[in-house]
Amino acid sequence: MPLLDRRTFLKSAALAAGPAVLASRAANRKLHIGWIGLGIRGYAALEWLHTACPDDVAITALCDTYQGYLARAQDRVKTVWAATPATYVDYRELLADKNVDAVFIMTPEHLHRDMAVAALQAGKHVYLEKPLAHTIEEGFDIVHAWEKSGKVLQVGTQNRSSSLYKRAKELVEQGLIGDIHFARAFWYRNSLNDDPAWRYPIPADASPQNTDWNRFLGSAPRLPWNPRRYFQWRLYWDYSGGISTDLLVHQTDIIHFMLSKTAPPKSCVASGGIYRWLDDRDVPDTLSAIFEYDGNFQVNYSCYFGNDHYGYGEQLCGNEGTLEVLNRQDLYFTPEKLHGKAPAPIAARKPIHLNGKDDFGETDGAINHFRNFIQSIFGSEKPIAPPTMGQQAAISGHMATISFKNWKRVQWDEAASNYRLI
Numbered sequence: 001m002p003l004l005d006r007r008t009f010l011k012s013a014a015l016a017a018g019p020a021v022l023a024s025r026a027a028n029r030k031l032h033i034g035w036i037g038l039g040i041r042g043y044a045a046l047e048w049l050h051t052a053c054p055d056d057v058a059i060t061a062l063c064d065t066y067q068g069y070l071a072r073a074q075d076r077v078k079t080v081w082a083a084t085p086a087t088y089v090d091y092r093e094l095l096a097d098k099n100v101d102a103v104f105i106m107t108p109e110h111l112h113r114d115m116a117v118a119a120l121q122a123g124k125h126v127y128l129e130k131p132l133a134h135t136i137e138e139g140f141d142i143v144h145a146w147e148k149s150g151k152v153l154q155v156g157t158q159n160r161s162s163s164l165y166k167r168a169k170e171l172v173e174q175g176l177i178g179d180i181h182f183a184r185a186f187w188y189r190n191s192l193n194d195d196p197a198w199r200y201p202i203p204a205d206a207s208p209q210n211t212d213w214n215r216f217l218g219s220a221p222r223l224p225w226n227p228r229r230y231f232q233w234r235l236y237w238d239y240s241g242g243i244s245t246d247l248l249v250h251q252t253d254i255i256h257f258m259l260s261k262t263a264p265p266k267s268c269v270a271s272g273g274i275y276r277w278l279d280d281r282d283v284p285d286t287l288s289a290i291f292e293y294d295g296n297f298q299v300n301y302s303c304y305f306g307n308d309h310y311g312y313g314e315q316l317c318g319n320e321g322t323l324e325v326l327n328r329q330d331l332y333f334t335p336e337k338l339h340g341k342a343p344a345p346i347a348a349r350k351p352i353h354l355n356g357k358d359d360f361g362e363t364d365g366a367i368n369h370f371r372n373f374i375q376s377i378f379g380s381e382k383p384i385a386p387p388t389m390g391q392q393a394a395i396s397g398h399m400a401t402i403s404f405k406n407w408k409r410v411q412w413d414e415a416a417s418n419y420r421l422i
Contacts, residue, residue, distance in 0.1 A: 034061035034100035042106035052370040113138035155390030162365030177318025235281035242283025253393035265291035268399035
């Protein structure tokens with residue numbers, strides 16, 4: 001059975017472009033925010049929202065299954081926001097709170113579908129961290145629920161809100177680098193031997209008594225309490241797609257954005273493994289993937305957790321020039337020389353270098369992305385990362401995971417919204 005027919009999917013994309021208005025918003029009333037997931041990123045993002053739009057929002061509710069995170073966040077909101085939010089362990093109780101207009105969901109990805117669908121059905125606007133969902137099928141469940149809801153849903157692919165990437169998109173549209181048939185994307189990290197990748201600290205007091213393990217598991221397989229799986233969930237397939245959905249989707253998404261791609265890749269082949277960190281992790285620390293798209297276009301992706309010399313970046317290789325965005329901070333344009341025989345219009349082009357901090361006052365797109373979400377609810381902007389685009393990016397990540405696990409090429413059928421192994 002097809003997951004979602006093409007007509008419905010395109011209708012959803014059109015819906016995403018329409019304005020969204022906060023229903024019955026009282027004059028000058030702040031938007032009331034509920035926050036679900038207060039780990040490392042969720043806690044930091046409280047500050048980002050305050051930077052983005054402190055006068056437009058109020059944090060009125062917090063939810064986490066670890067009491068330590070919940071208490072820490074409540075203290076921070078009191079300090080920064082001068083407010084005392086309600087606290088919940090069960091997200092469904094937060095969603096029943098009439099004093100919440102919108103929610104930020106910053107939980108492990110295996111919980112995204114159930115939480116996002118429930119939030120939309122409860123009449124809440126939703127900011128949902130990437131990837132959209134833990135599987136392709138669950139992603140379409142979210143798209144369906146969003147279609148019916150009339151609410152704003154912003155996916156946390158924040159590169160789309162970066163002024164640097166927006167400028168790169170403009171340069172592509174101006175034809176600066178000519179025809180584009182090939183792009184590279186890479187994300188390299190490294191750390192000391194006693195600090196393995198994604199082995200985040202486990203609080204000393206964490207226990208079954210102050211951590212609701214069953215609520216964390218959600219629909220995942222039932223297992224005994226395991227603090228590694230709880231606090232280092234990115235390392236296990238039950239809760240994460242690993243590199244493919246935590247990192248890769250950021251980069252395929254922003255390539256889609258810069259090149260105005262509106263469909264997932266038509267095929268993917270991926271390989272890699274656990275090469276550096278030989279512990280109990282499920283997900284690879286090394287991954288390469290090649291994506292083919294309609295229109296004679298290919299993306300070559302690589303990620304490795306044992307060397308960070310080249311850092312992070314995307315490189316668009318046009319036949320008239322190269323456009324690079326490196327480490328979310330530096331944009332470079334380099335014209336092609338064509339062995340000294342470049343036609344005059346190409347030879348006349350000058351190299352470009354822009355820096356996110358120096359030229360736009362930004363370290364990345366997160367602050368802008370939060371602001372875009374809030375202003376979209378108020379109706380003054382349109383969401384730059386609606387769920388249709390989030391699903392497009394997520395599909396690329398899931399294709400890489402499926403290919404890696406099966407040692408086969410994955411072919412995507414856009415008309416049927418489904419895939420097969422070949």
